[in-house]
Amino acid sequence: MSSSTIPTAVISGTGLWTPEHIITNEELVASYNQWAHRYNDQHARAIAAGEREAKPLGSAEFIEKASGIKQRYAYIKDGILDVDRMRPAIPERPDDALSDQAEIAVNAARRAMDDAGKTAADIDAVIVSCAYTQRSYPAIAIEVQHELGIEGFGFDMLVACSAATFALHRAYEMVAAGTARCVLAINPELTSPQVNYCDRDSHFIFGDVATATIVERTDTCTSSHSYDILGTSAQTQFSSHVRSNFGYVSRANDVDPFGIDKLFHQNGRRVFKEVCPMAIRHMAAHVSHHGFEIADVKRWWLHQANINMNLLISGKLLGREASFEEAPIVLDRYANTASAGSLIAFHLYHQDLEPGDVGVICSFGAGYSIGSLVVRKR
Numbered sequence: 001m002s003s004s005t006i007p008t009a010v011i012s013g014t015g016l017w018t019p020e021h022i023i024t025n026e027e028l029v030a031s032y033n034q035w036a037h038r039y040n041d042q043h044a045r046a047i048a049a050g051e052r053e054a055k056p057l058g059s060a061e062f063i064e065k066a067s068g069i070k071q072r073y074a075y076i077k078d079g080i081l082d083v084d085r086m087r088p089a090i091p092e093r094p095d096d097a098l099s100d101q102a103e104i105a106v107n108a109a110r111r112a113m114d115d116a117g118k119t120a121a122d123i124d125a126v127i128v129s130c131a132y133t134q135r136s137y138p139a140i141a142i143e144v145q146h147e148l149g150i151e152g153f154g155f156d157m158l159v160a161c162s163a164a165t166f167a168l169h170r171a172y173e174m175v176a177a178g179t180a181r182c183v184l185a186i187n188p189e190l191t192s193p194q195v196n197y198c199d200r201d202s203h204f205i206f207g208d209v210a211t212a213t214i215v216e217r218t219d220t221c222t223s224s225h226s227y228d229i230l231g232t233s234a235q236t237q238f239s240s241h242v243r244s245n246f247g248y249v250s251r252a253n254d255v256d257p258f259g260i261d262k263l264f265h266q267n268g269r270r271v272f273k274e275v276c277p278m279a280i281r282h283m284a285a286h287v288s289h290h291g292f293e294i295a296d297v298k299r300w301w302l303h304q305a306n307i308n309m310n311l312l313i314s315g316k317l318l319g320r321e322a323s324f325e326e327a328p329i330v331l332d333r334y335a336n337t338a339s340a341g342s343l344i345a346f347h348l349y350h351q352d353l354e355p356g357d358v359g360v361i362c363s364f365g366a367g368y369s370i371g372s373l374v375v376r377k378r
């Protein structure tokens, strides 16, 4: 489904908060391999008897070649590389303290507000949209709204990989409908608590980050780098090939609420094969819906899950290899940041475009879900 009107809403500011802690592939693999050796030693007899499978060893070279990832950021590094723990150690905060996720959301939000030249008084709505929220209620968005002193309303939404683009769709619609003058959409992607650091095939994929975007009415925009939203397009198709069964019903299921299937897991090959053609068709149709040729698009701010996915998608769209300027990659530094990847790319690589230049922001992944925006520099 696509929607478009005469431009009424603009992206007028973005903010990026990057954690201070980095974990390189080498560090991650050293800790995983140490854990795997220990597991295999402890279960040597069962493995020899064919009752258990040995844990395979990982390699930093494989990770970079298969994914394009060289490092990832971690909100809290403590615990992740500890072979006795293999998960971050994040101290629980009391109810009267700002929650971890609200804190990183506020960090990104303040930067986006500065970028757009907006104060709390200008904003009517806050959306926190990401792959997981730290708790069910009260909404993280309402906590952020309170911390920033914003009146109006806030709500959380979850759409895994497409959480950020789908939130921008909602922001665009609210501004276009006149139910909000200015919307703050934030993506505090705190992925590290959900990563299975004992799974060689997925332990390297994710990093933590927070992005924020201001969407406002065209007539209130004072930003020096703003983009008309020409239209939005979304599609979803059910698939269990990227899945986490973490949820509040586990308590009633009498199962381990932190069992392996309650963490991120995927059939990466299937995801790759099924999502790439969907994303290519989706973007080609969205661009054409607005009367543009592929060659008219100056920049593709694509979801950042895997470099080979991005090279395949941009290559098929353009009919040739895309340059870094055409489809920037941030995976090497940030890894897969759930929904935030396309917005990190937008945030870092948009100021050089000229007025009239057209670009596409697009997410693709778990759900499956695909969300895009066709934008034009003002």
Ligand code: CO8
Pocket (backbone or CB within 6 Å): 056, 057, 058, 059, 060, 062, 063, 066, 067, 131, 160, 161, 191, 192, 194, 195, 200, 201, 206, 242, 264, 266, 267, 268, 269, 271, 272, 305, 306, 309, 336, 338, 339, 365, 366
């Ligand atoms: N180290 C060394 N060797 C390895 C490793 C490793 N870590 N992993 C696999 N190998 C080996 C395998 O054993 C295999 O060996 P052999 O050929 O001898 O059998 C070989 O390398 C190839 O293995 P794979 O077939 O598994 O490797 P691929 O080339 O398919 O690459 C990827 C694996 C990188 C996972 C790739 O399939 C991929 O990226 N797919 C797409 C993934 C994707 O887009 N997923 C969507 C993610 S969902 C999302 O973005 C948001 C979800 C919500 C957020 C969650 C936050 C926690």
